[in-house]
Amino acid sequence: MLHNLTIESQVQFHAPLAFPPISIPDGYGLTLEDLTVHPSSSDAFLLPQWGGIVIHNTPADLPENSPLPPSALDSVFSTFANQLLALLGVPNLPPDIQTDDSALTGWQLDALLWQRALQNGEGTQDTLKSILKLVDQIDNMPVGKDVKGDIQDSLTALEQMYASASVSLNDTLHQSADALTLASRALFYPGMLALLYSPAEHKYVVYIGLLLGAIPVMATTVKEIRAWRRQRGEAGQVE
Incomplete structure (x- = not known):
């Protein structure tokens, strides 16, 4: 049976507060991490074992909900290709090696x-x-x-x-x-x-626990058999 146990003392109810309570209105509090700015010149980053993210800022004069021209996506997919190679673990080429347009040499x-x-x-x-x-x-x-x-x-x-x-x-x-x-x-x-x-030692412990429960029954059975034999012998002597 389980019970809920609580520990109560006078200190719990009568100890003064270390500081007066302050009412905080509903809202969102900024943390130090939120207030810390980490500027970066890159517009893309990797998430290991997940993929890559590229932030593409569209031109200001582009109409809303209009499709991007293929030329605007060239740099984006070039970045995606480099991110894919990095996620696959493809090593970078040495700086003195000239490459063609192939993505993987x-x-x-x-x-x-x-x-x-x-x-x-x-x-x-x-x-x-x-x-x-x-x-x-x-x-x-x-x-x-x-x-x-x-x-x-x-x-x-x-x-x-x-x-x-x-x-x-x-x-x-x-x-x-x-x-x-x-x-x-x-x-x-x-x-x-x-x-x-589940090593063999654990199995022995389980079997010993089962045998210990059967020992009183076996002892009682042996005791009853001895008593029955004794009574039978005494009855034979009387006859």
């Missing part, structure tokens, strides 16, 4: 693929280390054939990734993706997760 595409392959390789190593720590920390951790096979295949793919780094970028990227997928599948194997959140 071959150098940038290769750099992006190398970056993704390197991230997959590092993620694979971290995941395999996490599996090793998990097995060392929890005794009797069941590592089945499926988990063992995924770990071995992940290590093989990781070795092939480094071996193909000087041969083919596409093969390197595919091998890194396979290595990360296999390592993640081994880490999140259902059997390992079940033991992680």
Whole structure:
């Protein structure tokens, strides 16, 4: 049963106020952040993992509700293209490289693929280390054939990734993706997760709790059986 508990004292009702109450009319109070101005020369900004925003000020002589001419949107969509490349993680070109009108150069595409392959390789190593720590920390951790096979295949793919780094970028990227997928599948194997959140010690505690409740019943049953045998023996002696 739940009860509402309150603590009351004389101080709560008779203590004087530290300052007299001030009536504040309804309205909106400006904070220090509202009063702080951060000027910026840019008319666009990024929201990571969401997108980009561009503020376009239309000409003052443009009639209301009139469509914008395509020429007025050239700079806007150029900014959107740069924001998309930034959100995808495409590196900027070195300042000494001249580019054409292409939005994404071959150098940038290769750099992006190398970056993704390197991230997959590092993620694979971290995941395999996490599996090793998990097995060392929890005794009797069941590592089945499926988990063992995924770990071995992940290590093989990781070795092939480094071996193909000087041969083919596409093969390197595919091998890194396979290595990360296999390592993640081994880490999140259902059997390992079940033991992680419900170790064998917890099961023993549950079973002990159930057995403790049955001990009085078993003791009473044994006592009654002994009493019945004693009465039966005494009845046989009387006969």
